[in-house]
Every structure is written in structure tokens, then in C-alpha cells.
Amino acid sequence: MNIVDISKQRYTTKHYDKNKRIPAEQLAQLLEVIRNSPTSVNSQPGHFFVIDNDQARAKIMPAIMEPNQQRIADASHTLIFCVKSPLSEQHLQNLLAQEDKDGRFTSAEDKQMMDQGRRMFVEYNSNTPQCQLEWEAKQLYIALGQLLFAATAIGVDSTAMEGFDKAKMDEVLDLNQQGLRSVLVVTLGYRSADDSNASRPKSRLPKEQIFTQL
Numbered sequence: 001m002n003i004v005d006i007s008k009q010r011y012t013t014k015h016y017d018k019n020k021r022i023p024a025e026q027l028a029q030l031l032e033v034i035r036n037s038p039t040s041v042n043s044q045p046g047h048f049f050v051i052d053n054d055q056a057r058a059k060i061m062p063a064i065m066e067p068n069q070q071r072i073a074d075a076s077h078t079l080i081f082c083v084k085s086p087l088s089e090q091h092l093q094n095l096l097a098q099e100d101k102d103g104r105f106t107s108a109e110d111k112q113m114m115d116q117g118r119r120m121f122v123e124y125n126s127n128t129p130q131c132q133l134e135w136e137a138k139q140l141y142i143a144l145g146q147l148l149f150a151a152t153a154i155g156v157d158s159t160a161m162e163g164f165d166k167a168k169m170d171e172v173l174d175l176n177q178q179g180l181r182s183v184l185v186v187t188l189g190y191r192s193a194d195d196s197n198a199s200r201p202k203s204r205l206p207k208e209q210i211f212t213q214l
């Protein structure tokens with residue numbers, strides 16, 4: 001399919017069909033797209049919770065702002081995007097070991113350079129815990145973009161959500177205990193027949209207003 005067509009077909013689903021579930025194989029593909037998303041210095045700061053049952057939905061609902069609640073109730077799956085915060089020494093060592101295992105290094109010097117470079121860049125973005133958190137969160141927005149595009153490409157509808165209370169989400173999922181902080185919520189599923197947003201025309205500023213050829 002033409003990539004511009006996919007970008008036009010993707011829209012923010014406001015009403016989901018509760019009777020339609022995403023097949024396991026397609027969900028696995030979408031999770032793999034998240035896993036393959038790029039991150040600065042391959043920092044991979046994300047951890048993602050996958051919700052597909054009413055018990056887990058009920059648990060997170062107090063953290064969800066009212067207009068988004070029905071979307072979560074009806075969507076096939078809800079993902080909670082979290083970051084590891086703070087980014088620990090153990091995480092940095094885990095990344096390096098994984099890169100080694102995956103054959104990324106041709107020599108010990110190569111490996112050391114990667115480790116040093118990553119630590120330098122993490123440090124550069126960690127002036128305060130808040131700076132580090134924001135830098136980590138930016139990485140998750142890249143995964144969000146890839147996920148939304150990929151979902152449309154395989155016929156799955158989606159809603160990105162910032163409309164939730166992060167502190168409450170961290171509380172109900174006990175995220176602090178796990179060294180995590182919530183950043184984003186995404187629902188995935190299939191539009192209901194009466195989702196008025198599906199036929200609403202897309203509104204974007206004209207290209208002359210957003211691109212400048214230098």
C-alpha cells in the first residue's frame with residue numbers, strides 16, 4: 001500500500017467495536033514494531049504493559065480521563081507505555097550485554113566505545129531527574145508513531161492518549177516500585193460502525209506553512 005494512503009487512513013478512533021478482537025498474530029506483529037523502534041544511543045528505556053481483559057481495564061480506569069474511558073472499555077487492547085526511571089547502571093550493562101550477544105561489536109574496543117558513548121549521552125541528557133525522564137519519554141513517542149502507522153497498515157485502528165493522570169497510573173500499577181513511570185496510553189482495536197471520527201475530514205496545515213526549502 002502507498003505510504004501516503006496509510007498516513008491518510010490512520011485517524012484517531014473515538015468509538016470502538018467491543019466485539020472485535022485483534023488476532024494474536026497481528027498483536028504480536030505490532031509489539032514487534034514497538035520493539036524495533038529506534039531509540040537514542042539504543043537506550044531502549046521503554047517498558048510496555050499490554051491489557052486485554054476487563055480486570056486489568058478496571059484497574060487502570062481511575063487513572064483515565066473521562067472522555068477516554070469508554071475507548072479503553074471497548075478497545076481490543078490497551079498499551080501503557082512506561083519508561084525506566086531512573087535509567088539504572090544495571091540497565092546500561094544489560095544493553096551492552098545484549099548488543100554483544102547480538103553481534104554488534106567487532107572488537108573489545110568497539111564495545112567499550114559504545115558503552116562510553118552511550119554513558120556520555122545519557123549523562124548529557126540527565127542534568128536533573130526530570131530532564132532524564134523527558135529524554136526517555138521522547139524515545140517512546142517515536143515508538144508511538146511507528147505503532148500507529150503500522151497498525152493502520154494491517155487494518156487495526158488506534159488512539160494515542162495523553163488524557164490520563166500519570167501519577168494515578170503510576171499508583172494503580174505500582175510503577176514506582178518497579179522503577180517505572182507512565183508516559184502514554186494507546187488503545188488498539190476496530191472502529192464501531194457509528195464512529196463519527198472515521199468520516200471526519202483530516203485537517204492539516206498546508207505544506208507551504210510547514211515546510212521551507214533551503
Ligand SMILES: Cc1cc2nc3c(=O)[nH]c(=O)nc-3n(C[C@H](O)[C@H](O)[C@H](O)COP(=O)(O)O)c2cc1C
Nearest residue numbers: 010011012013014068159160161162163164202203
Ligand atoms: C501524543 C498524542 C496524545 C493524544 N491524546 C489523545 C487523548 O487523550 N484522547 C483522544 O481522544 N485523542 C488523543 N489524541 C489524538 C489527537 O487529538 C489527534 O491525533 C489529532 O486531533 C489529529 O487527528 P487524527 O489523529 O484523526 O489525524 C492524541 C494524539 C497524540 C499524538
